[in-house]
Structure formats: structure tokens, C-alpha cells
Amino acid sequence: MKNMLTIISNALCRITGKNVLLIDLSEYVSLTSPAAPALAKTQRQPPKPPPGARVVVSRSYADFTPQATFDIKKCEVHRLEEGPAGKAELTREQGLQYYRTMQTIRRMELRADQLYKQKIIRGFCHLYDGQEACAVGIESAINPSDHLITAYRSHGYTYTRGVSVKEILAELTGRKGGVAKGKGGSMHMYAPHFYGGNGIVGAQIPLGAGIALACQYQGNNQVCVTLYGDGAANQGQLFESFNMAALWKLPCIFICENNRYGMGTSVERASASTDYYMRGDFIPGIRVDGMDVLCVREATKFAADHCRAGKGPIVMELQTYRYHGHSMSDPGVSYRTREEIQEVRSKSDPISLLKERMLSSNMASAEEFKVIDVEIRKEVEEAAQFATSDPEPPLEELCNHIFYNEAPIEVRGTNPWSKLKSVS
Amino acid sequence: MAALRCFLRSGKGAVSVLLRRELHATAPASAQVMVRDALNQAMDEELERDERVFLLGEEVAQYDGAYKVSRGLWKKYGDKRIIDTPITEVMCDSVLAPPPQAGLRPICEFMTFNFSMQAIDQVINSAAKTYYMSAGLQPVPIVFRGPNGASAGVAAQHSQCFAAWYGHCPGLKVISPWSAEDCKGLLKSAIRDDNPVVFLENELMYGVPFEMSEEAQSKDFTIPIGKAKIERPGSHITLVSHSRFVGHCLDAAAVLAKEGIECEVINLRTIRPLDVECIEGSVMKTNHLVTVEGGWPQFGVGAEICARIMEGPAFNYLDAPAVRVTGVDIPMPYAKILEDNSIPQIKDIIFSVKKTLNV
Numbered sequence: 001m002k003n004m005l006t007i008i009s010n011a012l013c014r015i016t017g018k019n020v021l022l023i024d025l026s027e028y029v030s031l032t033s034p035a036a037p038a039l040a041k042t043q044r045q046p047p048k049p050p051p052g053a054r055v056v057v058s059r060s061y062a063d064f065t066p067q068a069t070f071d072i073k074k075c076e077v078h079r080l081e082e083g084p085a086g087k088a089e090l091t092r093e094q095g096l097q098y099y100r101t102m103q104t105i106r107r108m109e110l111r112a113d114q115l116y117k118q119k120i121i122r123g124f125c126h127l128y129d130g131q132e133a134c135a136v137g138i139e140s141a142i143n144p145s146d147h148l149i150t151a152y153r154s155h156g157y158t159y160t161r162g163v164s165v166k167e168i169l170a171e172l173t174g175r176k177g178g179v180a181k182g183k184g185g186s187m188h189m190y191a192p193h194f195y196g197g198n199g200i201v202g203a204q205i206p207l208g209a210g211i212a213l214a215c216q217y218q219g220n221n222q223v224c225v226t227l228y229g230d231g232a233a234n235q236g237q238l239f240e241s242f243n244m245a246a247l248w249k250l251p252c253i254f255i256c257e258n259n260r261y262g263m264g265t266s267v268e269r270a271s272a273s274t275d276y277y278m279r280g281d282f283i284p285g286i287r288v289d290g291m292d293v294l295c296v297r298e299a300t301k302f303a304a305d306h307c308r309a310g311k312g313p314i315v316m317e318l319q320t321y322r323y324h325g326h327s328m329s330d331p332g333v334s335y336r337t338r339e340e341i342q343e344v345r346s347k348s349d350p351i352s353l354l355k356e357r358m359l360s361s362n363m364a365s366a367e368e369f370k371v372i373d374v375e376i377r378k379e380v381e382e383a384a385q386f387a388t389s390d391p392e393p394p395l396e397e398l399c400n401h402i403f404y405n406e407a408p409i410e411v412r413g414t415n416p417w418s419k420l421k422s423v424s
Numbered sequence: 425m426a427a428l429r430c431f432l433r434s435g436k437g438a439v440s441v442l443l444r445r446e447l448h449a450t451a452p453a454s455a456q457v458m459v460r461d462a463l464n465q466a467m468d469e470e471l472e473r474d475e476r477v478f479l480l481g482e483e484v485a486q487y488d489g490a491y492k493v494s495r496g497l498w499k500k501y502g503d504k505r506i507i508d509t510p511i512t513e514v515m516c517d518s519v520l521a522p523p524p525q526a527g528l529r530p531i532c533e534f535m536t537f538n539f540s541m542q543a544i545d546q547v548i549n550s551a552a553k554t555y556y557m558s559a560g561l562q563p564v565p566i567v568f569r570g571p572n573g574a575s576a577g578v579a580a581q582h583s584q585c586f587a588a589w590y591g592h593c594p595g596l597k598v599i600s601p602w603s604a605e606d607c608k609g610l611l612k613s614a615i616r617d618d619n620p621v622v623f624l625e626n627e628l629m630y631g632v633p634f635e636m637s638e639e640a641q642s643k644d645f646t647i648p649i650g651k652a653k654i655e656r657p658g659s660h661i662t663l664v665s666h667s668r669f670v671g672h673c674l675d676a677a678a679v680l681a682k683e684g685i686e687c688e689v690i691n692l693r694t695i696r697p698l699d700v701e702c703i704e705g706s707v708m709k710t711n712h713l714v715t716v717e718g719g720w721p722q723f724g725v726g727a728e729i730c731a732r733i734m735e736g737p738a739f740n741y742l743d744a745p746a747v748r749v750t751g752v753d754i755p756m757p758y759a760k761i762l763e764d765n766s767i768p769q770i771k772d773i774i775f776s777v778k779k780t781l782n783v
Contacts, residue, residue, distance in 0.1 A: 415749050
């Protein structure tokens with residue numbers, strides 16, 4: 001009887017396209033999707049729900065392509081026989097996860113924009129929207145035990161490295177629930193194996209090389225991803241780091257996020273050579289489409305394999321774009337046109353790119369994406385609520401964390417009669 | 425004829441009335457000028473006056489300056505005299521150190537002095553010491569300018585005060601102005617000076633308007649480097665400060681005046697060379713000294729002033745130990761409540777004054 005009902009129900013589903021299934025039949029039916037384009041190859045995969053997501057739409061996984069291979073832009077290479085392959089495999093669950101992460105970063109940054117305009121966030125705020133594919137692509141290609149360091153446009157990486165939206169927004173609003181207890185602010189957020197968040201342009205690069213040195217010293221097969229921008233690419237300390245990393249074969253992936261503008265200066269006005277992937281000279285380099293999360297992932301995997309094989313450092317240039325100005329005090333339109341921004345948004349948006357790929361190869365439905373969007377909005381809104389209502393850090397915290405592993409010390413306040421206490 | 429004489433007489437009368445009006449009018453031509461605009465005027469006038477002067481820094485040209493201090497200068501003087509650099513502080517310095525020897529007079533802008541640490545070797549070892557090391561062969565007329573000290577919510581790496589760091593080094597002149605008049609007069613003097621000058625502005629002061637007299641608005645108005653100014657005379661206690669905290673001292677003085685305590689507020693204007701005579705003269709009159717600064721206490725500007733007072737004639741006139749009001753001895757936190765409590769507030773100055781006066 002049950003079998004009969006099942007068969008009838010399935011038949012009805014197939015005919016009408018509607019989803020009221022009694023049993024998940026993906027184990028039993030062959031997985032062909034009528035809508036699959038010529039490009040995609042389908043393959044049997046046992047279905048698994050995406051991590052952390054509820055499957056709200058009770059559509060059979062049989063209706064979706066569980067895995068597909070996509071063409072990605074071939075990377076230009078420097079001092080390499082060959083670069084990453086021109087194809088990337090994407091499973092449904094990976095795709096949904098990348099989408100979810102990129103969309104979370106996007107919504108979080110836009111919420112931060114609003115909070116800044118309401119003056120609830122103050123000081124510096126450098127937003128990452130437009131560049132999400134870089135952070136998500138890199139994280140998907142490395143292990144949590146690998147290391148990452150970046151400059152001040154760091155909220156995206158803070159998230160991908162494991163800090164919650166709640167803690168990030170609360171840090172931006174300067175509350176005690178922030179990841180740095182409100183003491184760091186936008187540019188100084190840290191997490192295990194994530195070294196910030198650095199305010200001085202280029203200063204994080206030698207630090208990254210140093211972390212790679214530590215990896216080599218400890219022989220733990222970990223790599224350090226060291227990020228910098230097109231503006232920092234002209235800093236002397238970058239070239240000093242290149243030299244040391246190459247000389248000692250440090251497992252350091254130098255990644256230049258080239259978003260075409262160093263604050264208000266376009267790359268042509270700042271750099272004698274804008275081939276940032278070649279600026280490492282004796283270090284091999286790859287130029288990557290930074291708006292395509294799959295391209296970034298494949299290139300980072302390639303780079304990480306290179307480093308882990310003991311071949312020394314490698315340079316990656318991610319060609320990307322930021323929608324906002326340099327920071328919240330920069331409207332971002334005095335040195336570039338609104339048309340340019342609009343064009344990138346409409347043609348190369350990383351989130352749209354991924355979504356369209358998945359939709360056109362029937363890896364997910366539009367409704368699913370909508371549901372994810374709603375969930376993310378809710379998460380970000382709750383985080384913003386927390387960030388606005390959490391109290392500021394208490395004054396007793398003012399002098400703490402000057403030294404590590406020390407007995408408490410006395411700290412001079414603003415006048416000689418003000419003696420404050422500092423604990424490690 | 426009589427009518428003509430009458431007319432002439434009334435004309436003369438009218439003229440004398442006009443003259444009298446001008447003489448009596450206290451400030452018909454004085455204007456409210458923001459610090460930012462005063463700096464802009466100073467650079468504009470010096471660029472016009474001397475072909476060898478040019479400005480170089482990050483975003484100074486097409487962006488009009490990160491804090492809009494160089495607004496309009498690129499449009500007026502073009503690429504040759506207002507130069508956008510890549511983000512390379514060291515090169516800003518090292519490119520600029522030889523040109524003085526080649527006869528040029530560069531102004532090097534640091535977006536904030538925190539970034540000057542990337543290039544501080546060049547400021548000290550190539551700019552400050554060269555004239556000495558060459559026994560007079562190679563002067564270095566260069567100005568390093570930019571915002572210094574704490575701003576609002578910019579956290580630890582962007583809030584440090586470098587007055588003590590640069591003030592420590594012989595061969596440098598270090599200026600820390602407060603008002604629009606200070607900024608204009610001192611920047612012009614700095615540009616005209618044949619030595620390396622570190623000009624420490626303050627971001628929070630850029631948008632503050634001050635009244636500038638007609639004299640101060642003229643193209644040849646300069647203020648001598650190394651001379652402090654008594655902003656407010658007083659008899660009970662001397663408050664010495666520089667940059668933004670001069671304003672805090674004046675506010676504190678206004679509050680204290682209501683309680684009958686008259687503070688003499690000295691605006692240092694120059695950190696190096698320090699105008700010790702002015703401070704000594706004041707201390708010998710008031711017998712009490714409180715220094716106020718935004719930087720950290722250890723080895724700071726206040727510490728130097730106290731040491732000099734002790735070593736000089738004014739020591740015998742002190743009725744109480746000299747006291748420093750400074751920033752808290754910690755890296756600058758981000759959260760507003762913590763940041764507010766990390767720098768001297770007016771209440772801290774008032775408290776220190778009263779403790780010193782034992783009231």
C-alpha cells in the first residue's frame with residue numbers, strides 16, 4: 001500500500017513539478033534533470049543537507065543536479081609551466097554554502113554602512129562588498145589550521161575565519177560583546193589563525209611572511225595567506241618579504257586583492273607595473289578572476305599545494321572590485337564613475353554569478369536562494385540589534401591587556417593622582 | 425566758491441569721519457577662518473611666492489587631500505607642483521631629502537603621522553642629521569606635515585602623538601600649532617625655514633573656525649618658530665599646552681575663573697626649540713605649573729618641561745611640584761567610553777589645578 005502511494009505520489013510530482021513527497025527517492029531513481037544544459041555532467045551523489053541549513057523546501061534532491069563542472073577563466077601565469085585547470089567542480093552543497101557565506105558578508109557590510117550613517121559605528125569603516133568571492137574562495141581552499149592575515153578591509157575575512165556576524169558588528173559599534181571586547185574596532189579584529197585586521201598599509205605583509213616562517217619552523221604543513229591591496233603593492237616591505245620568503249622557501253601565499261583603486265588613486269597612477277602577479281619577479285605568480293568564487297578557490301588550492309610541496313612562496317593577483325568608496329568617508333565617485341560601478345554590479349557581481357550558474361544548471365531553485373536570503377537578513381538584523389543594545393566595555397577594562405602573562409601592574413592615568421590597574 | 429569750499433570742508437569732514445570709523449572699528453576685516461583653510465592659504469601663498477616649493481603626498485592632488493587641506497591647489501598649480509604619490513612613505517622622504525640639496529623646498533604630507541613611522545629613518549637620519557654630518561655643506565629645507573595625535577574612534581594604530589618622538593631629535597624643528605592663526609603663520613615660517621621642520625597638525629582641529637585678524641590674513645604674515653604665546657593671562661597657576669589641548673586649557677580656565685582661580689594659559693606653538701623663557705617667566709609669576717598634552721606621559725613633552733623648570737631659575741619659585749596631565753599610558757582603545765577616558769578631559773585639568781593649588 002505504501003509502495004503504491006509512493007509510486008502514485010512520485011508520478012504526480014514528476015507530472016506537475018510540485019513537491020509533496022512522502023519519501024525521498026533520490027537513492028532509487030536515476031539522476032537526470034531535463035533542464036540540465038549541455039555543459040553540465042551529472043553524477044550520482046548521496047544527498048546531504050548543506051551544513052547548518054534547514055531544508056525548508058521539501059523538494060527532492062533528485063530534482064537538482066548534485067554536482068556540476070564549470071568552465072572558469074584561465075589564469076595568466078608567471079614563471080609557472082601551467083596554472084590551475086580551466087574547470088572547477090561544484091557540488092550543490094558547496095554552492096549553497098558559498099552563496100550563503102558571500103551573501104552574509106554582503107548583508108553584514110551593508111548593515112554596517114547603515115549603522116555608520118546613523119553614527120552608531122564611528123571612526124574608520126572600510127567595506128568589503130563586491131569582493132566577497134575573494135574571501136570565500138580563499139577560505140574554501142585552505143584549512144582552518146592554515147593562517148591568514150590581511151589589511152584593514154577585513155570584515156569579510158573575520159567572518160570566513162570563524163567570527164560570528166554578531167561579534168563583528170558589536171566590535172564595530174564598540175561594545176563589550178565585540179570580538180576584541182570593543183577595544184580594537186573595525187581594523188583590529190582577530191581570531192585563531194587570523195591575525196587581523198591591520199591599519200598601516202603594507203605592514204601586515206612582513207607579518208605574514210613571519211607566520212609562514214613559523215609554519216616552516218614547526219614543520220606543520222600549514223600555509224599562511226598574506227593579503228594586501230594594489231595600493232600596498234608598491235610598499236618596500238612587500239619586496240623585502242618577497243626576497244626573504246623566496247630565499248628561505250617559506251610557505252607563504254602572497255595575495256594582492258587588486259580592486260583598481262588605492263584609496264582615490266587608480267592603479268595606473270600609482271604603479272609603474274600593474275601586473276601585480278608578476279611583481280614578485282623571481283616568485284611564480286597567477287592572475288585570477290577575483291569575482292568568480294570558483295576561480296579563486298581553484299587558484300588558491302593550486303597555490304596552497306605549491307607551498308605545501310616545499311616549492312616556496314607564490315603570488316596571486318585577484319582582480320576584484322569594491323562597490324563602496326575606500327572608507328565610509330569616501331563617496332567613491334570622485335575618482336571613478338557611477339557607470340563603472342554600475343557596470344561591475346550588473347555584469348560581474350560575485351554573488352549573482354554564482355547564483356546564475358547554479359540556477360542555470362539546476363543545482364538549486366530560486367526559492368531556495370530566497371529562503372537563504374531571508375535567513376541571512378534575520379541573522380544580520382539580530383546581530384545588529386545585539387550590536388546596538390550591548391553595553392560598552394566597562395571602564396575597569398581600560399588598561400587591561402598591555403602585557404601577557406604578567407602580574408598586574410599600575411598604569412598612570414591622565415594625572416599623577418590617577419592610578420589605574422592593568423591585568424594581563 | 426563758498427559752496428565749493430563748503431563741499432570740500434564737508435568732504436574733508438567726511439573723510440576724517442571715515443578715517444575715524446576705520447580706526448575705531450576693532451575688526452572690520454577679521455574673518456572666521458577654519459584651521460584647514462588657514463593651512464591651505466599658507467601653502468597657496470608660499471607656492472605662489474617661491475617656485476622651488478612643491479607639495480607631495482598621498483591623495484594631495486586630485487583627491488584634494490585626504491582631509492581636504494590641499495583643496496584646490498592641484499587645480500591651481502598643476503602636476504609639477506602638487507604631486508600624488510603611491511603609498512610609499514619612505515620614498516616620499518627619500519625622494520625629498522636630496523631635492524633640498526638640489527635647491528628645492530619640498531613639503532611632504534603624511535596622511536597621518538602614524539604613517540611617518542614607515543619613513544622615520546629618513547626623517548631622522550637623512551633629514552635631521554645631514555647638515556650636522558656634512559659640517560654645514562648640505563642643508564635640508566623640508567617640511568613634513570600632517571595630522572598628529574588622537575582623532576575620534578580611529579583606534580590604536582592611528583591615534584599616536586609624535587611630539588615627543590620628533591622633539592627628542594636634534595636637527596629637527598618641531599611645531600605643534602593650535603589656532604588658525606598659529607597654523608598659517610607657523611606653516612609659512614616652516615616653509616621659509618632652511619631646516620627640516622616637522623609640522624604636527626590635528627585632525628579634530630581642521631574644521632574648527634577661529635577669528636583671524638586682518639594682519640593674520642595678509643600674505644606676509646609669519647609667526648616666529650620657537651616662541652610660545654600666552655593665550656590667557658593669569659596669576660594663580662600656569663597651564664602649558666600644545667595643539668588641541670590649548671582649547672581644553674582655556675575651557676578649564678573659564679570654569680576655574682568662576683571660582684576665583686585665574687589660570688595663565690600658554691600655547692607652546694613650538695615643541696622644539698622649546699620656549700622655556702616664556703614658561704619660566706610665567707611660573708615665576710604664578711608659582712604653580714600644570715602641563716597638558718595628549719601624548720603618553722613617559723618621556724613626553726610635559727616631562728621635558730618639568731625637567732627644564734627644575735634645572736632653571738623658576739624652580740625656586742614653585743610652591744608645589746609641577747604636574748603633568750597626559751594621555752593614559754595605554755594604546756588607544758576604540759570603544760567611545762574607553763577612548764574618552766584615555767585622553768585628558770577638561771575635568772582632569774580642573775582637578776589637577778585644584779590639587780596643585782591645594783584647594
